[in-house]
Amino acid sequence: MSPRATASGPLLSVKDLEVGFATEDGLLKAVDGVSFELARGEVLGIVGESGCGKSVTAQTVMGLTRSSNARISGSVEFNGADLIEASDDDLRKVRGESIAMIFQDPMTSLNPVYKVGKQIAEQILAHRDVSDKEARDRAIELLRDVGIPHPERRIDDYPYEYSGGMRQRAMVAMALSLEPEVLIADEPTTALDVTIQAQILTLIEQLNRDRDLAVVLITHDLGVVAEVADRVQVMYAGQVVERGTLDEIFYDPQHPYTWGLLGSLTRLDRPRPKRLPQIAGQPPSLLSPPGGCRFRPRCPHAFEQCAELPSLEGRLGKRSEHADRCWLQPKEKESRRSVDGRIGLGAPAA
């Protein structure tokens, strides 16, 4: 499950990205020094709770956070070309052509007054030199690819005539229309029922496998991540607190916040615990984040050193990209995290 190495370097590379928003109450630092790389054909999961900066990170990659009150620094490179400093025109060429995005709420991301087919064809017409007829045929083909039944008929439906799952499929079709290399999916299944969620996840997996599409999957649901991601990064209060391969994060988690996330899941495949392990307190305000480690106020394992912010680095002394922001000794972590017997177990319980 290691990331597929490419001779030409990563497809998408984000370095020290900082995104702040000037508000009446001061500068709100939504993203504070986030870096990651995405290789061709890889699925990167970004996990965290509301307000941890995962969506702002993705939106900034797409240039969607550009506004007069935004303060953006760091770099975002796609195939070596910088996107932070790119002109709006250049960025427009990247959007859709190279990087496409789908959003959480398929109900509000389609325009209700245009037919679905028209919305897909519009994007093709704007970027490609084709006739209306060709664009329409392409749209039908795309709808068929994402599993919409009778696409030649459904193409002339309005969004309200589609169910939630079908709308998300239509969004995926639209995202694929220009054959991008990267798909950013921001909570693509959160608004959907579980049976429909399973359909959409299967679709994303197929696209990743069949088209070598690289995917950044943003979600709060570790179950969804476990199903599709190759690598995972966990975010808390604007920072990455841990990153590693899927197995490293699930079977050898290093950061107490990751333990907390894994522990507070209600799992169908394990005996039901008497009490759910919970993370006390709530995420800090990003207007005045706590000094030192940001998780310190909620962390049951905090000690003096945590007043100083730990950097994101490999602390396990092995040749792996597994890195975390926690001062505890790896040995210490191993003994502490398994207290309730559920977290970081190597083998599934019988």
Added chain:
Amino acid sequence: MSNGDPLLEVSHLVKHFPIKSGILLEREVARVHAVDDVSLTLHEGETLGLVGESGCGKSTLCRAILQLIRPTAGSVKFQGEELVGRSRKELQPLRREMQMIFQDPFASLNPRKRVGQIVGDPLRLHGLASGDALKRRVQELLDRVGLSGEHYNRFPHEFSGGQRQRIGIARALALQPKLIIADEPVSALDVSIQAQIINLLEDLQDEFGLAYVFVAHDLGVVRHVSDRVAVMYLGKIVETSPGAGLYERPIHPYSTALLSAVPIPDPEENREREPLVLDGDVPSPVDPPSGCRFHTRCPWATDVCSELEPPLVNYGSGRLAACHHPLNLKRGALSKATISEESPAGAADALPSEPGKADLPVGA
């Protein structure tokens, strides 16, 4: 668990919403079959989980039980007293015993009222406390749900989602009810906060002997809190079972599919299993499929499924399911099965002739 008379007894409850058309003379042109002949019972101190996808009628059922919307037909008995057909005034004294917690902590608290007022209003309206006693009681309640008495004068917007849900819980507790219907109480919250609220609800249940109807679409959460679980599909209960039974050996194919669709937060197990992915969407409740309502999406469906509505069959040990081809039955279970009293009136009266064949592995 089930000693004595049930606290809540819902029998053959129906709620249809008419769809009207025309300008002056509105004629009913169709009906939304939101809840269609549903029966369930709940004992004191027990938690009944209610699961199903959007539009299956969970929320309508909750509201119809509490008489927040008037049922079309059927009966709801609370502590032996019939609720259906009572006037507002006649319901008022019983409302103290039955409270509700809502899904959206942002929409269910009046933004212009202070927390003290929100939590204190039920007490004031029922004439149970006033003045200083009221304030003291509200502060106690706030303390109990993990907020502080100092929050008395704050407005809802000053609180996070999890804290707001605590305010909603304090409001529901104010009248010391016996029954709380919680409609997706944690769906809008982050995972770490979900665990806090679930633990709080469990503590309160132990302390006050509350009975819960706990509605959720998250099967993991439902398993954690419930003694028994009812699975709904398109206005019908398709399976009722003690929690463990349902999760280990689901009888109804829809329960099987629902469980299989839940992503397991364990990469190894995910690689090993082949989930059962259902085709298509939930059909419209305006024109529900004939026979078994699940037959349009069911991988095991046969001709009989589209012709006859399967009866709700009692397989013993509290396990009921409505399916012509029941899965995961123990040997001999079918010969001892009987048609339940809770079975819908329109259902066939023939027991399934043989168990369903393809037992797909579920979950672990």
